[in-house]
Amino acid sequence: MPDRYDVLVAGAGPAGLAAAQTAAAHGARVGLIDAQPRPGGQVWRHDVRREAPRAAREAFGKLRDVDVLASHSVVAVESSGLRVETPQGGRLISYGSLILATGARELLLPFSGWTLPGVTGAGGLQALAKQGWPVAGKRVVIAGSGPLLLAAADTLRKHGARVLGIYEQAPAAVVHAFARQLRHWPARAVQAIGLRLRLAGVPYRLGSFVRRAHGGDGVQRVDIETPTGTQALDCDLLAVGYGLVPNTELAQLLGCAMDYLGPHPHVSVDRLLRTSVGGVYAAGEAGGIGGLAVARLEGAMAGHVATGHSVAAHALLPQRDRERRFGALLSRHFALDPRLHALAEDSTLICRCEDVTLGELGGFTNARAAKLATRCGMGACQGRICGTALAELGRFPRDGARPPIFPARLATLAGLTTLPSDDAYRGS
Ligand SMILES: Cc1cc2nc3c(=O)[nH]c(=O)nc-3n(C[C@H](O)[C@H](O)[C@H](O)COP(=O)(O)OP(=O)(O)OC[C@H]3O[C@@H](n4cnc5c(N)ncnc54)[C@H](O)[C@@H]3O)c2cc1C
The missing domain is CATH 3.50.50.60 (FAD/NAD(P)-binding domain)
Structure with missing residues (x-):
């Protein structure tokens, strides 16, 4: 080549x-x-x-x-x-x-229990199923926001999963207003109707979000906030994604x-x-x-x-x-409910690569200082998950990207002929 x-x-x-x-x-x-x-x-x-x-x-x-x-x-x-x-x-x-x-990529927001085995993104679980991870017969709860939840549910059902429900955070009035706009996009309307028909029998609950996941070696139960109160659901897998x-x-x-x-x-x-x-x-x-x-x-x-x-x-x-x-x-229609920004507790892990909790980030006003003191964002994902979540939560804006943006062998980095400036490395 x-x-x-x-x-x-x-x-x-x-x-x-x-x-x-x-x-x-x-x-x-x-x-x-x-x-x-x-x-x-x-x-x-x-x-x-x-x-x-x-x-x-x-x-x-x-x-x-x-x-x-x-x-x-x-x-x-x-x-x-x-x-x-x-x-x-x-x-x-x-x-x-x-x-x-x-x-x-998916936007993942931290909540108590989100690092339990069996908790993934919605598109993340869809990707795992497509790549052969066995979901047949598993009880799956899908939550978060946007049309990807429906697409993920459809794929998971085709792979034999039992989808217990889809929990969309956007309120019913807003989702219905969105659905009415689909008449201006007939191809999208046909697509949406097709998806809903294939998902007939799967509850689609609006104005609802996962507050907490419980379990030991893996997720076993989730608490879901709905417009009529908190609902507890037993499940084997929980897939939560808040858009892209x-x-x-x-x-x-x-x-x-x-x-x-x-x-x-x-x-x-x-x-x-x-x-x-x-x-x-x-x-x-x-x-x-x-x-x-x-x-x-x-x-x-x-x-x-x-x-x-x-x-x-x-x-x-x-x-x-x-x-x-x-x-x-x-x-516009799937904008996130501000209550989702307050789901993480002080003891909730934010950076799962480096085991940093929300409480440990409390005293910092910018991502770089937090990173230097706690290693938040310095793991394999290079802050893609935690940095994006912290920006969404209004904690710190994302700081710029630094090489390597994906894990690389030392020999590959040693081969760099144009070294990034000292500044680029100082923060990583
Ligand atoms: C997890 C997930 C699941 C989705 N599922 C659906 C679905 O079921 N239905 C639907 O309509 N839409 C889905 N979407 C939305 C979908 O992303 C878009 O509709 C569409 O695929 C966007 O196309 P794209 O070419 O812009 O980007 P993508 O399809 O995201 O492709 C980007 C590609 O760039 C590659 N890439 C990125 N950075 C680098 C790098 N540094 N080096 C090398 N390669 C790199 C990635 O590996 C990826 O293959 C999903 C999105 C996500 C994140």
């Missing part, structure tokens, strides 16, 4: 796949990098039991002229390219243009400007998906949560622009803008 591409795409979800195939169709030499062993990203993650959806199969089939660099994690940025960790060791890959399609936040660490290492939706950054782009750094573009959820349709359209746009075909990108803008409006509608 070459070490230089005309267009390098980071992230092989729907946005990255569309970007790579579009750029390749214009004759560019394209590399498509992903940390996962197979392309597909989150929504098209490989399912050991089920065939991929038709759109995914079509997208995979169009990669003939693309170098797919699977199990490649970008861990750092150098002046001459991206430092990548692979199963065989570190590599430096350089590019003419770079398209960031790094997607999003963009993965911006790579863009931050590159020095790309950020925009903010509440406390969470997304990559700032212009109408043609150009970031503030020359030759670097961002497509899909890295540039703000928008869903599958936005990811595919923006991926194609970025592939056109990165290869000098801006007119073709312009032609997709009206459709992209319309899909982005749907994303904005979702985030």
Whole structure:
């Protein structure tokens, strides 16, 4: 495989796949990098039991002229390219243009019992099931916010789980107002109706959230706040996710400007998906949560622009803008209830990599000071979970990303030719 591409795409979800195939169709030499062993990203993650959806199969089939660099994690940025960790060791890959399609992750909020075995994110449990983790016959409670709860429930049922209920924090009046808006998006309405029909018989409770999980070696019971009081439910698995936040660490290492939706950054782009750094573009959820349709359209746009075909990108803008409006509608209607910010107690672990409780973070006013004194955010996830949760709770804003953004071998880091500034290392 070459070490230089005309267009390098980071992230092989729907946005990255569309970007790579579009750029390749214009004759560019394209590399498509992903940390996962197979392309597909989150929504098209490989399912050991089920065939991929038709759109995914079509997208995979169009990669003939693309170098797919699977199990490649970008861990750092150098002046001459991206430092990548692979199963065989570190590599430096350089590019003419770079398209960031790094997607999003779940927002997890701490509550008492959230670190018990058997408690996961909603999309997290969906991903585990797709990868073969046995859920058949397990009693599952799904909670949190947004349409991902329904998608996760659907997948888990297909894998044989007994979904006891879906608990959505948004109040009933707001969710019903959202449902009425779906008439303006007929394809989404059909999708939503299909999901609800497949989930017939599974209670969907609105204005409800998990206050506490109980158990010993694993979760056994959950306390759920509902509009009519607290309900206790016995279960084997609890899956809780409060929506998505963009993965911006790579863009931050590159020095790309950020925009903010509440406390969470997304990559700032212009109408043609150009970031503030020359030759670097961002497509899909890295540039703000928008869903599958936005990811595919923006991926194609970025592939056109990165290869000098801006007119073709312009032609997709009206459709992209319309899909982005749907994303904005979702985030307005599934805004989080402030009571969720007060679920964690002083004894609740916040940083599960380094065993730091909320109480231990009490005296600090910024993330860096807290990190230096407690190691909060210095574990394997590099603050992706705890740093994002603390920002959501209004404790500390996220501090910038520092290399390595994913775990890497010492030999890979030793191969870095452009060392990050002292400042970059001082905080990590
Ligand atoms: C856990 C989860 C489950 C979801 N399930 C559904 C669902 O069932 N239905 C649905 O409609 N939507 C789902 N979504 C929403 C979904 O993310 C979007 O609809 C869509 O997949 C976004 O596409 P994307 O290409 O922007 O990003 P993604 O699909 O998130 O793809 C981003 C890719 O970038 C890779 N990446 C990121 N950083 C690096 C790096 N430094 N080095 C190498 N690779 C990197 C990741 O491994 C990932 O494969 C889910 C989201 C999450 C987080």
